Amino acid sequence: DIQMTQSPSSLSASVGDRVTITCQASQDISNYLNWYQQKPGKAPKLLIYDASNLETGVPSRFSGSGSGTDFTFTISSLQPEDIATYYCQQYDNPLFTFGPGTKVDIK
């Protein structure tokens, strides 16, 4: 089974800062990598799919890149409403695996 790691596990940044989260797969997953945002007490929300495609309606300050085993998720200018935990997810036909998550808060 493919394992996913994320780093850091948590971070604290100021409003307006650029925030970067990395996700690594234990083997090549091409670009089958999605990113989700989960706010406390709420269901996850899809932000990025296929490593770099922005889901409809998601602000453009969110972006993703990477392929193979190494992926990056970026918030170009952190906003107060971005406080959440972010998860990467891979699809390895027919199974799915989530990363352990990165908790983002405001400094």
Place this chain on the structure above:
Amino acid sequence: EVQLVESGGGLVKPGGSLRLSCAASGFTFSSYSMNWVRQAPGKGLEWVSSISSSSSYIYYADSVKGRFTISRDNAKNSLYLQMNSLRAEDTAVYYCARDRYDSSGSHLFDIWGQGTMVTVSS
């Protein structure tokens, strides 16, 4: 409005059973694969099971294989998860999620329900 609404959660004793339901509305339910994802208190997300649009393909995480059964009724726009032989470690919020197939060959979960809490405790 596209919506998924879970129900059926509650408190159950170890070894007991519970059936979760997920009611879909606002989209053609029979055209989509569906999934169950769970989240233990204070923990991350764990994919549990998936079912294809016509129920032809069904998959489970190793942690629930042999104990949980996923099913659907396209006529009722509903998804189900029958959970048997429940353990304390099955305690979690259970979400149903719509599986959107991308033309690249990938799958992504684009619509989620609000979740239903399952607590396994004596």
